Amino acid sequence: MLARLKTNMQTSSRLSQVSRQISGQTRTLAGYSKTKFQLNTGAEIPAIGFGTWQDKEAQEDAVYEALKAGYRHIDTARIYGTEPGVAKGIKKSGVSRSDIFITTKLWNNSHHPDDVEKACDASLKDLQTDYLDLYLMHWPSPFARGDKLMPKENDKMKAGDSDYVDTYKAMEKLVASGKCKAIGVSNFSKAELERLLKETDIVPAAHQLEMHPYLQQTDFAEWHKAKGIHVTQYSPFGNANPIYDKGEDIGKLIDDPVLADVGRKYGKNGAQVALAWGIAKGHSVIPKSKTPARIQANFEGDFKLESEDVQKIDGLDKKLRFNDPSGSFGWNFYADLDGKQK
Numbered sequence: 001m002l003a004r005l006k007t008n009m010q011t012s013s014r015l016s017q018v019s020r021q022i023s024g025q026t027r028t029l030a031g032y033s034k035t036k037f038q039l040n041t042g043a044e045i046p047a048i049g050f051g052t053w054q055d056k057e058a059q060e061d062a063v064y065e066a067l068k069a070g071y072r073h074i075d076t077a078r079i080y081g082t083e084p085g086v087a088k089g090i091k092k093s094g095v096s097r098s099d100i101f102i103t104t105k106l107w108n109n110s111h112h113p114d115d116v117e118k119a120c121d122a123s124l125k126d127l128q129t130d131y132l133d134l135y136l137m138h139w140p141s142p143f144a145r146g147d148k149l150m151p152k153e154n155d156k157m158k159a160g161d162s163d164y165v166d167t168y169k170a171m172e173k174l175v176a177s178g179k180c181k182a183i184g185v186s187n188f189s190k191a192e193l194e195r196l197l198k199e200t201d202i203v204p205a206a207h208q209l210e211m212h213p214y215l216q217q218t219d220f221a222e223w224h225k226a227k228g229i230h231v232t233q234y235s236p237f238g239n240a241n242p243i244y245d246k247g248e249d250i251g252k253l254i255d256d257p258v259l260a261d262v263g264r265k266y267g268k269n270g271a272q273v274a275l276a277w278g279i280a281k282g283h284s285v286i287p288k289s290k291t292p293a294r295i296q297a298n299f300e301g302d303f304k305l306e307s308e309d310v311q312k313i314d315g316l317d318k319k320l321r322f323n324d325p326s327g328s329f330g331w332n333f334y335a336d337l338d339g340k341q342k
């Protein structure tokens, strides 16, 4: 009985938080005619976003090209070092801030609750804006506090002692203050996310995670839907990212014959079909490219696949995960998820 009362109280407190977010901060993207999804805050997130990890020096031009091509959703992170380039690209494009959905991420050295707002302020400054559309906890794993992004001791990552629940509670305050329209997480396991839901007030608006036709995580994706958590697929081209050495000895996902075959029907390439598959699942996708022709082509990955074609692509799942820094970060990521190497 007591337990049920507590659950009811938690639920109603969570509902009131969410309704506060919705009433105070809902934003629609005026004039954006491509696919958008609604977050649990009521705000809209464009289905195709633009990734900015790596090639730091190229990002000002890349973001400019992306905005010119029609993207209105940019993904960056403190650790990428690309927030200043993103700001410059936005400025050069002349697109108004209010028409762009900006996501950035809290880095692991700033998980201590007393460091979270400072870290957010630093991102806001570099992005030359006074609010974020979405602020994500990049990883559940804390590093030692301080200026070093990758604090090491005897060649090993020096861990911090903040609990991700406390970190998230500090992020919740940024919603209350208006600095963040929405908050969420990235790279959480199901158990980590379940605990977060139990012990905090604001249901994450989004979970950004590795997902593509070779790593579909169908049950996990469905679970997010049931909880009202939007999924953003990172590395939507699977092993296209040259840093993923695990994908070197197999063919590239975007060259998969099934994607090419489906694409022929629509006059699209494998990369565009991979993006359309994610969008068909109700997810946003954030392809990265520094190459103008690819930036433009990838934006045309926002098209509707017929359900028979979605099903063909569903058959490609290999439970192949390319991004798992458990060894270097000193945290066992994705313990209960597909593609985990035991």
Ligand SMILES: NC(=O)c1ccc[n+]([C@@H]2O[C@H](COP(=O)([O-])OP(=O)(O)OC[C@H]3O[C@@H](n4cnc5c(N)ncnc54)[C@H](OP(=O)(O)O)[C@@H]3O)[C@@H](O)[C@H]2O)c1
Pocket (backbone or CB within 6 Å): 050, 051, 052, 053, 054, 075, 076, 138, 186, 187, 208, 209, 233, 234, 235, 236, 237, 238, 240, 241, 242, 254, 271, 286, 287, 288, 289, 290, 291, 294, 295, 297, 298, 323
């Ligand atoms: N939350 C996290 O922990 C996390 C982790 C990974 C990524 N992300 C986010 O997700 C974004 C995307 O993921 P990602 O950068 O790993 O990989 P991705 O977008 O799946 O692939 C990027 C790679 O594919 C190439 N490429 C792009 N379009 C192509 C096309 N049409 N044909 C052939 N090759 C193409 C790019 O080359 P060029 O640039 O040379 O054109 C680049 O090497 C990141 O930039 C980042 O914003 C987040």
